[in-house]
Amino acid sequence: MVLLSLAASHHDLDLDVLERLSSDVQAVASELVHSAASVSGAVVLATCNRFELYLEIDDAEHAPTARTAAAATVAGRSGYTADQVAAHFRLLTGTDAAEHLFAVASGLDSMVVGEREIAGQVRRALTTARRDGTTTSGLESLFQAASRVSRDVEARTGLGATGRSVVGVALDIAEAQLPDWSAVRCVLIGTGSYAGASLAQLKARGCTDVRVYSTTGRARAFASARGVHALPPGADLAAEVSDVDLVVACSGAAGAVLGVDALAVARSAGARPLTVVDLALRHDVDPGVRALPGVRLVSLHTVSEHAPAEHAAVQAAHAVVVGAAEAYEAERRVRDWNPAVVAERTRVLGGLESELVDLSDERAVRALRRRTREVLHGPTVRAREAARAGDATTYAQALAELASIPVPTL
Structure with a gap:
């Protein structure tokens, strides 16, 4: 495997x-x-x-x-x-x-x-x-x-x-153009895990006026469970966002749900500034909205450019990951290589038990079992240690030693 x-x-x-x-x-x-x-x-x-x-x-x-x-x-x-x-x-x-x-x-x-x-x-x-x-x-x-x-x-x-998260960094970037969070009017597009994370971040910053929009019909249940409002099914999204401060889009729908032409028509001259945060890989919002007057677009590309740099904890985390990967691979090799070791031990110990069926001397039985296990112990340990280290040569030698051990006879 x-x-x-x-x-x-x-x-x-x-x-x-x-x-x-x-x-x-x-x-x-x-x-x-x-x-x-x-x-x-x-x-x-x-x-x-x-x-x-x-x-x-x-x-x-x-x-x-x-x-x-x-x-x-x-x-x-x-x-x-x-x-x-x-x-x-x-x-x-x-x-x-x-x-x-x-x-x-x-x-x-x-x-x-x-x-x-x-x-x-x-x-x-x-x-x-x-x-x-x-x-x-x-x-x-x-x-x-x-x-x-x-x-x-x-x-x-x-x-x-x-x-720290993609959502958090995106909202940090958006914050520069927004009023105080308690006064922000927001439309959240989506009801999945990213939408849940986005809503949690918005609430943590003090934004309470959030309305949820979804093309799937799940907006009402999502919003009700989280104490916010849902836009009605079939709502004109462009019209709904024409007088808000912030749109956070993360539905992952197939194609943009907010188009540049519709938004341009909905926004009147002198409309309040609008910040659009589009976290959907497939663009919930047409990227062309960035060209509209008063509209600022924060996309995944923007987040990538502003993501925090690495710090000391990252180096320690890398060390943890490397050590864990080496340990995982070592244990995987032991599991993969161990069946051959088990088969040889079973051959010897199973054969021994067959030999002992007619032996009534319990002390002699225990002694013979102990001696047999002692003979098996060394090459078994060497085989498993070699598997853990990925040393195929030493493993093969230890396995050959196990294979050479005869079934004890009375």
């Missing part, structure tokens, strides 16, 4: 490219598992600034084949060619794949270093794979370990405790 990741993120690609790669993400894992013989499991992690596939394959030699299959599957939905998709992906295996996911889950690879939203997104990616039947025991172990490492990083370094 080999785990590998195919990663594309804001570090190397424009967000528009990531948006195209992320098209129809829910179908990618299922198609890969059911159509690619080399892939036994898949988890897709798609966020506002990354698109990553985590795959389980049966042999490292099949990594190129798995990458080709993944590229073809994504290409069929993104409009790119398979070669273009493959060029966008960074391939990692073994310890490198584990270290990357642990860093991602801990917020170390985020647009805003140390943000905590990604930890929940990692958990939800695994939940989705479970629902769709594409996860495996290896991927379960990897993603559960990533969540543990994320918590460990926060507990040991304090990174993330300050609540």
Whole structure:
């Protein structure tokens, strides 16, 4: 069993490219598992600034084949060619794949270093794979370990405790053009997890006049549960935002729900300044609104340019992640290599028990069992230590020593 990741993120690609790669993400894992013989499991992690596939394959030699299959599957939905998709992906295996996911889950690879939203997104990616039947025991172990490492990083370094997030940085940027938060009138577009995080941030800053808009019909329930108001279904969004101070958009709808022409018509001459925060990868708001008089647009690109720089806690967090990845990979090797050790021990100990069936001397039975286990102990320990260290040569020697131990006879 080999785990590998195919990663594309804001570090190397424009967000528009990531948006195209992320098209129809829910179908990618299922198609890969059911159509690619080399892939036994898949988890897709798609966020506002990354698109990553985590795959389980049966042999490292099949990594190129798995990458080709993944590229073809994504290409069929993104409009790119398979070669273009493959060029966008960074391939990692073994310890490198584990270290990357642990860093991602801990917020170390985020647009805003140390943000905590990604930890929940990692958990939800695994939940989705479970629902769709594409996860495996290896991927379960990897993603559960990533969540543990994320918590460990926060507990040991304090990174993330300050609540830095994409939403928080975006609102910090928006704040410069807004009145006092208690006087801000806001329309929130969306009802998902990002909308929930955005509303929490707005309330924490003192903004209470928030109205929720959704194209899915969930605005009323979302708003009622959180003590704010919902715009009625079918409301004219452009008209509703014509006299507010702030729009926070994070619905992830397929296509802009607020267009530049409609907003231009709705805004009268001399309208109050409007700040639009668009956190949707697929642009809830037409980027052209930035050209309208009195309108300021804060996008994911803006957040990327203003994200806080790394600080001392980040270096400590990286050390935690590296150590955790090495330990995870060591334990994975022990699990993968141990069956051969168990088989040899079972051969010897099982054969011994067959020999002891007719022996009635309990003291002699106990003594023979003890001596046999002592003979097995040394090569067993050496084999498992070699597996943990990734020392295939020493492991093979220890396994050969176990295989040479005969079944004791009376």
